[in-house]
Amino acid sequence: MQLAELFSRALSADDLIGFVAYDGSRSGPPDAEVTIEIRSPFALSHLASAPGELGLARAFVSGHIEVHGDLHRMFHLLGDLDLGKMDRGTKARLLGLLVQRRLWWPVGPPPQEARPRGWRHSKGRDAQAISHHYDVSNTFYEWVLGPSMAYTCAVYPTAESTLEQAQYAKHDLVARKLGLDEGMRLLDVGCGWGGMVMHAAEHYGVKALGVTLSRAQAEWAQKAIVERGLQDVAEVRFCDYRDLAETGFDAISSIGLTEHIGAGNLPSYFDSLYSKLRTGGRLLNHCITRPSDDHPFKAGGFISRYIFPDGELEGPGFLMSSMNRAGFEIRHSENLREHYAMTLDAWCANLDEHWDEAVREVGLPKARIWRLYLAGCQWGFDINNVQLHQILGVKLDGTSSHMPLRPTW
Structure with a gap:
């Protein structure tokens, strides 16, 4: 399974969103109103280290994923980003790709994250x-x-x-x-x-x-x-x-x-x-x-x-x-x-x-x-x-x- 199709299945895009990947693969309708571009292998490593919305957000913030089209519309098309709902086959393929390419952890800490110290609400x-x-x-x-x-x-x-x-x-x-x-x-x-x-x-x-x-x-x-x-x-x-x-x-x-x-x-x-x-x-x-x-x-x-x-x-x-x-x-x-x-x-x-x-x-x-x-x-x-x-x-x-x-x- 090519990378773009793997991402489409992982996000349950249901042919509503287009996907293009750095390896040249494509998935989804060519005239989609929103297209997600996987620009770097490190998009995968962010997903591996933090499955779900945090990993996707880290990949977007650091520029490893780009969204072409309206972001607000993307949320309506994707709905709740829960990668835990992936079917077993898709999970296995994603894991295999990560292991094959040695992309288990992202390089360097994600930018701009907050980690306040001390007792909560002190x-x-x-x-x-x-x-x-x-x-x-x-x-x-x-x-x-x-x-x-x-x-x-x-x-x-x-x-x-x-x-x-x-x-x-x-x-x-x-x-x-x-x-x-x-x-x-x-x-x-x-x-x-x-x-x-x-x-x-x-x-x-x-x-x-x-x-x-x-x-x-x-x-x-x-x-x-x-x-x-x-x-x-x-x-x-x-x-x-x-x-x-x-x-x-x-x-x-x-x-x-x-x-x-x-x-x-x-x-x-x-x-x-x-x-x-x-x-x-x-x-x-x-x-x-x-x-x-x-x-x-x-x-x-x-x-x-x-x-x-x-x-x-x-x-x-x-x-x-x-x-x-x-x-x-x-x-x-x-x-x-x-x-x-x-x-x-x-x-x-x-x-x-x-x-x-x-x-x-x-x-x-x-x-x-x-x-x-x-x-x-x-x-x-x-x-x-x-x-x-x-x-x-x-x-x-x-x-x-x-x-x-x-x-x-």
Whole structure:
């Protein structure tokens, strides 16, 4: 069996994807909308050392595999990349080829992988994990995220809305759910580049404080705050939320942070946020979730090694129960899954538009990591493998929630 056909069978491509290999072999339809090129024998050694998605990702990141066509479409055509489902004959042929060519281990360590040290979700290890993903390059993030510098799910008012309009709508939705009003104090934990902090201060007259574990984010945000003349009412601080001394906030937003907390730490996380709110104050938790508590989740090797080390996703029911046990009364929840797929599509387009600059800024391996990551995540939201929930809770004032009879947002 030739190499291209072997790869086709190994990936269960079912004649939907074309394959070409360095040995001159071809497989699949000649007019396929997506073609995978095996450019080097070391593509095989990556598969041998890490069967499944991690091995394929390593081969792609290091340039031993190339994809011609749309990466997002490739994920839809291939589906779940589980090489453990190969039939015995294909496994035997692949093993024989590896042994014959002495390609059992790749040469050199795969590039750009994260291996944080210390106890999982300790302050030191969390700082390493956050730095790996967020301290890449502010310039790179500007190209991918656009002017809003919002690295969380946008909310599209219409299918025709631009990314910037959708990010503005997301921040405004959070502000209205929190009931922000002039003179209030807002805490935004995991604030990123300060988008929510600046939106709340500029449009709602709120005094807003954001905290982030990324030094690069904090520096960028503080500069943007000064440029917009908001330094008297807005601040972004390089700080672990666990070390924040201030309390008595009127509202707290947590946008895209819970994924980094870990299930075992969620009780103390929500306890901490509850203690920082005044009575009657609201918490809006916005995060990626599993479709349900029963839906199995284990971060794949690619995401764990290249994107979000130590990342964990919980079901919406588990999150609501954790908030409830901390003392919050749950008042509203909604799923914005389709909006995240649209957001990722826009980020993919931005990266494609600035591809040459991105490669010069962060290097080809990192740029390829991001292209694969964004397209794969978009596919995950498309097929309901992951969701995005906003959950609103309130710290009761005795028995009063101070909530309107019907939602005003």
